Amino acid sequence: MRVFIVDDHALFRAGVRSELGAFVEVVGDAGTVAEAIAAIRELRPDVVLLDVHMPDGGGVAVLEAVREEVPEARFLALSVSDAPDDVIGVIRAGARGYVTKTISPEELSDAIERVAGGDAVFSPRLAGFVLDAFRGEPAAAPSGADPELDQLTPRELEVLRHLARGYLYKEIALRLDISVKTVEAHVSSVLRKLQLTNRHELGRWAMERRLDQ
C-alpha cells in the first residue's frame, strides 16, 4: 500500500514517516498545497494523509484539486483541530475519515488500511460532531432533494453512539449482534449522508469554514 503525507510541519511529516515505515510504504510527502497537488498527480498514491490546516486553502484545497484526476486515491484527514467546521468541511470535500494527531501509530496504520479498503474511519470526536449535526429536525428540503439523506436510521445512530463511546468496529459488532461488515456498511452510509445531505447545520459549518479562509 502506497501512502502520501501532506502536512506543513516538517517535524510532523518526519515523525509519521518513521512511525508508519514498519506498516506501510510511504511514497512521499509535501509541505504545501501546490507541492501536494503536483506530487499526488504524479505518484498516484492509494491513501493520502491530509492535514486540515495549511496556508493557501488547507486540506480542502488539495482534495478539490485532485479528487477527479486521481479518483483511486483515498483521503484520511489528520488534524489537531477539534472545531466541527474544520472537520466537517474536509469530510464534505471528500475525505473518508478524520483522526486526531494524537492517535497511536498502530491505530493510524489500522485507519489507513480501513480507508484504503473503501471504508470510513470515524474517531469518537467525529462521531460526536455527526451526531450533533443530525440532531433535531432536518432542513426544509428543496425540491428534488432526497429526504433520506437528511436523517440517520436508528441503527446508524446506534453505531455512531458506540463509536463516540470509544468502541472498535469488532466490539460494536459483538454488542449489536451484527457482523463487522454490517458495521462498516452503516458507517459508510453515514459518511455518504454526511457528504451529500443539505442539512442546514452542515451548511452552516461549511459556510463558517469558507469565511475563515
Add this chain to the structure above:
Amino acid sequence: MSGLAGSLRSRDGAIVAGVCARLGRRWGIDPLLLRIAFIALAFAGGGGILVYGVLAVVLPSRLGPGAILRRGGANWKVAAGVGLLVLALLLALRSAGLWFSDAVVWPVALGASGVALLWRQAGALPVPAASGRSPRTVLGIGLILGGAVVFLSATNAIRGLGHLAVALIVVLIGSALVFGPWWVRLSQALTTERAARIRSQERAEVAAHLHDSVLQTLALIQRRADDPRQVTQLAREQERDLRAWLNEQETAPGAELGAALRAAAAEVERLHAVPVEVVVVGEAPVAAPLVAAAREAMLNAARWSGADKVDVFAEIGEGKASVFVRDRGTGFDPGAVPADRRGVRESIEGRMARHGGTARVESSPGAGTEVELELALR
C-alpha cells in the same frame, strides 16, 4: 453658549432669579418648559416679565427636599400640557389686546422652544457624535426653522429670499467640493487608526497569554526532558488549556454541562496522568449529581483499570442526559466487589438513585469497564 449651558446646572439650576427652577422643583415639572412659557409670555405684551418679577420676590428662595425632577417618558406629556397652557394664555392675551404683533410673538414662541430643546441636549451628558440625529434634535431644528419661516413670511421678507437661497446653496455646494475630500480623508484616517489600535491591543493580549502559558510550559518541558511521563503530562495540560482559551467565546449559556464534564476530566487527568477524551453532543445546564458521578467513574477508570486512555461520551437530548465512561483496562467482576468499597456503590449508583437517575456498570475481567449514567433533566 457653553457658558449658558454650564450655568444651567449651577446654583440649583437657576438662570436669572431661579424662579423657573424653583417652580419646576416644587411642581415636579422640567424647569425648561416653564422657561419657554415665560419667554413666550414675555414677548406677548410683556406679561411674562411682570409675572416673573412678582414670583421672584414672592417665592421662598429655599425649597425643602421635596419634589424631585421628573425625567423620562412622562416628560413629553407634561411638555404637551404646558405647551397647550401657554398657547391658551397667548391666545387669551392676543384677544385681550396685550400683544406686540403676530409677526413677532409666534416666531419667537416657536424659536424659543426649538433653541431650548437643542441647548438642553447640548448641556446634558456628553452625547456621542453618532446619536446627533435624535428626535429631540430634529424637533428643535424644525421648531427654529418654522419660527424663522413664520417671521419672514409675516414680514413679507420671503419674496426677497429667493436670491439669497440660491446664493446660499451655491456656497454650500462650493464648500462641499472644497472640504469634502479633506473631510473624507480625515474620517478614513480616524477609522484606520482605530482599527490598528484594536489590532495591536489584541496582539498584545495574545502575546501575553502565550508568554504566560505556552512559553512557560516549553521551558518546563526542556528542563524535564529526561522524564517522558512528566513531559507528556505537561504537554497534555498545556494543550487542554490552550484549547479552552481558543474556544473561550464558544461556550454558550445553557451549555455548561459539557464544560463541567470537561473540567472534571481535566482534573482526573492532572491527578492520574491518564488522558481522558470527552465528546459531548447537545447542550444542557449543569446537573451536579451527574457530573459528580461521572467524575467518580473517571477517577476509578484512571486509578484502577491500568488503561492508557479513558473515553467519555455525553449525549443530552429529549429531557435526559446520558454519560458513558469507558476504559479498555483490566476490568473487574462487579459481583465480587466487597460491600465496604464505597466507590462504585455509594458515589455512583447511590448518588444517581438519590437524584432519580440510574447507573449501570458493565465490566468483566480483561475486557475493560463501561459506566453508563442516565438522569432526567428538568
